Amino acid sequence: MKTVLINRNFRCMWGSELLSILNSRFRELVIPLVVLGLTSSPLITALVALSQQLGTILFAIPIGTWVENKNKIRVAGICHFLYGAGIFILAFLIATNNVSAVIIASLLFVMGLLALISRTAFTTMIPAIAGRENLLRAHTNIEAADAIATVIGPALGGVLLAKTDSVLTLIICAALSLLSALFIAFIRNEADFIKVDKKESETNKLKVFLGKSLEGLKILVDNPQQLISTLVMCILGFITVFITLTIIFYAQITMELSEGLIGILLSSAGVGNIIGIFLINKFKNNNWIMLMGLLMVISGIGILIIAATNAFLIMCIGMAVFDCALSMAFIVQGAVHQGITPNEFLSRVRSSTYVIGGIFTMLGTFLAGAIPELLNGEIALIIGAFILLIPAFILISSRKFGVSLSKVEPIYKKRKV
Numbered sequence: 001m002k003t004v005l006i007n008r009n010f011r012c013m014w015g016s017e018l019l020s021i022l023n024s025r026f027r028e029l030v031i032p033l034v035v036l037g038l039t040s041s042p043l044i045t046a047l048v049a050l051s052q053q054l055g056t057i058l059f060a061i062p063i064g065t066w067v068e069n070k071n072k073i074r075v076a077g078i079c080h081f082l083y084g085a086g087i088f089i090l091a092f093l094i095a096t097n098n099v100s101a102v103i104i105a106s107l108l109f110v111m112g113l114l115a116l117i118s119r120t121a122f123t124t125m126i127p128a129i130a131g132r133e134n135l136l137r138a139h140t141n142i143e144a145a146d147a148i149a150t151v152i153g154p155a156l157g158g159v160l161l162a163k164t165d166s167v168l169t170l171i172i173c174a175a176l177s178l179l180s181a182l183f184i185a186f187i188r189n190e191a192d193f194i195k196v197d198k199k200e201s202e203t204n205k206l207k208v209f210l211g212k213s214l215e216g217l218k219i220l221v222d223n224p225q226q227l228i229s230t231l232v233m234c235i236l237g238f239i240t241v242f243i244t245l246t247i248i249f250y251a252q253i254t255m256e257l258s259e260g261l262i263g264i265l266l267s268s269a270g271v272g273n274i275i276g277i278f279l280i281n282k283f284k285n286n287n288w289i290m291l292m293g294l295l296m297v298i299s300g301i302g303i304l305i306i307a308a309t310n311a312f313l314i315m316c317i318g319m320a321v322f323d324c325a326l327s328m329a330f331i332v333q334g335a336v337h338q339g340i341t342p343n344e345f346l347s348r349v350r351s352s353t354y355v356i357g358g359i360f361t362m363l364g365t366f367l368a369g370a371i372p373e374l375l376n377g378e379i380a381l382i383i384g385a386f387i388l389l390i391p392a393f394i395l396i397s398s399r400k401f402g403v404s405l406s407k408v409e410p411i412y413k414k415r416k417v
Contacts, residue, residue: 009129009187010138013122016183018145020080020118023176025153027087029263030161030169031104032248034094039101042249046369049245051105052112053365056358059113064120064352072121077184079118084177086111091170116354122184127338129187136284136405139334143327144277150270150323158263219341219349220356223411224401229337232292233353234360235391236329242364243303243322243384249368250377261312268316272302272324280328288336289402293395295332298325300388307381332405339408 035045067075090107093099130138160169220230244266251257251265283291302322306315341349371380 007130010141012183012186013125013129014141014145016076016080016180017122017142018149019176019180019183021146021149022153023087023173023180025149025266026157026160026169026173026176028244029154029157029248029259029266030166030173031108032245033161033252033259034166035101035104036249036252038099041369041373042253043369043373044101045249046245046365046367048101048105048108049241049365049369050362052108052115053358053362054109055113056116056354057362060116060120060354060358061352063113063117064349064354067117067120067124070121072125073184073187076118076121076125077181079114079121080177080181080184083111083114083118084174084181086114087170087174087177091167091174094170095167120354123338135339135408136281136331136335139331139338140277140280142334143273143280143331146330147270147273147277147327150273151267152270154263154266154270155260156263158259158261158266161263162259219345220352223340224398225336225340225411228289228395228398228401229333229340230353230356231391232329232333232395233337233357235296235388236326236333237357238360238364239299239384239388240326240364241361242368242387243381245365245368246372246377246380246384247306247319249372250381253372254377255310257312265312265316265319268319269323272320272322273327275320276324276327276331279324280331283328284405286404287399287402288332288405288408289395290399291405292329292332293392293399295325295329296388296392296395299323299329300385300392303381303385303388307378307385335405336408340411342410342412 032045032049035048036042039045086107090099090104093103126138126142127135157169160172220226247265248262251262257265299322302318302320302325305318305321309315309318337353367383368380371377371383
């Protein structure tokens with residue numbers, strides 16, 4: 001971990017990611033509660049949240065190909081800046097009482113596109129900046145940023161929301177986006193990770209562009225390892241948004257918890273996340289598919305603990321167990337996905353996974369609102385647990401396709417680049 005953090009460029013990336021995730025943790029609590037207050041409907045709240053993910057489905061593949069031949073540092077920095085401006089606009093509209101669910105959904109759609117572009121640029125810089133030999137360590141460091149933000153963000157956001165109002169909290173979110181852009185700007189312009197194919201860019205042929213865009217989708221089914229990695233990514237993306245929103249609705253409607261307690265409950269996930277950061281390196285010699293299956297089983301057990309109790313402390317423990325295993329699963333999936341993908345395909349493959357994963361994320365968001373509206377939050381949590389448990393046992397039975405994490409390397413297939 002130290003060998004990655006002493007890299008100045010990676011430290012700038014890490015700082016930007018920490019601020020970006022902290023921003024997300026604030027918004028994940030504030031915006032659903034604002035919309036829920038406006039509409040009193042979990043389903044409408046979920047539909048508004050869907051708008052931020054819609055752009056991923058529609059534009060991720062062409063965006064990935066477009067970013068491939070652009071200065072990724074500049075692209076990521078500009079998008080973070082514009083994202084902050086969008087949050088400022090939302091805060092102003094709420095302060096002047098000129099906001100509605102439709103307006104919030106429209107703003108979230110635009111902000112979702114900006115987040116998609118910056119995320120694509122950011123992710124594809126990791127192997128070159130950290131080095132392929134440090135991918136597991138790099139993703140562990142990035143997950144550590146997630147852990148710190150998850151511990152601080154929801155609890156602090158809940159307190160701010162309870163003691164002040166949503167406007168001040170959103171202004172802080174906007175400021176975090178601007179600071180995140182500043183960190184990106186400090187990354188040195190080294191040719192190693194800003195590869196602009198001028199010859200390809202100058203042709204600007206639609207046929208070539210579309211061909212390269214679809215190439216990412218083809219690579220995802222080239223071999224069992226890519227397919228398993230993509231399916232795991234879809235499940236993890238689904239369960240993250242599904243459980244987060246379900247917990248908010250369950251705590252607010254069923255448990256009638258205050259904003260502060262809801263924030264503390266969500267921050268408990270960060271405690272588990274930090275534990276996962278310290279544990280993950282102990283498993284670097286384990287079969288990654290077997291490890292992924294076991295982590296999903298443990299994460300599902302954490303959800304069942306939350307559903308089985310009304311005691312707030314036990315719910316916090318269940319949340320910590322859930323996210324401890326889930327964060328480790330994200331580290332493994334992220335490292336494996338980049339480890340088995342050749343450098344020249346990273347951007348377009350990543351954008352393809354955003355499309356496929358985005359479909360499952362949108363489904364998770366919709367069901368997180370629909371199930372509590374039609375049934376109740378407890379049933380939604382139980383369903384979430386089994387969505388993790390059933391695929392987990394299938395993964396364990398498919399462990400023959402995996403190798404130890406330390407031996408993951410690019411899998412090549414002859415094709416036109």
